[in-house]
Amino acid sequence: MPSQSNEVKLVRIPGGINAASIVAALHGNGIPARVQGEAVGAIYGLTLDGLGEVSIFVPEEYLEDARSILAAGEHGDLLLSENDSVDETGPNRY
Numbered sequence: 001m002p003s004q005s006n007e008v009k010l011v012r013i014p015g016g017i018n019a020a021s022i023v024a025a026l027h028g029n030g031i032p033a034r035v036q037g038e039a040v041g042a043i044y045g046l047t048l049d050g051l052g053e054v055s056i057f058v059p060e061e062y063l064e065d066a067r068s069i070l071a072a073g074e075h076g077d078l079l080l081s082e083n084d085s086v087d088e089t090g091p092n093r094y
Contacts, residue, residue: 007034007057010066019054022070029069031062 010033013019019035026033037054058066 006060008060008063010056010058010063011070012053012055014053016054019056022056022073025069025073026056026058026066029065031058031066031069033058033066 011022013022016035016037019037023033023035034057035054036057037052
């Protein structure tokens with residue numbers, strides 16, 4: 001469930017490791033994003049029958065831009081520069 005009323009789910013994917021790169025790409029393009037998922041998947045590293053899946057949420061006003069970035073990544077058209085990095089506090093914060 002989104003923590004803010006204007007958040008919408010961008011995508012649901014297996015595993016937080018996969019989510020970290022997506023969130024980094026979104027943040028690198030100026031789009032706030034956060035990950036939400038079950039703790040047990042992160043603790044045990046499981047992705048089985050929905051266990052370990054995480055959802056990425058963005059503010060509604062960024063949804064179309066976020067979808068475009070996600071599509072670019074799926075087609076191999078999204079490159080991170082050497083200045084892009086994952087937030088040191090993790091993907092769960094704006």
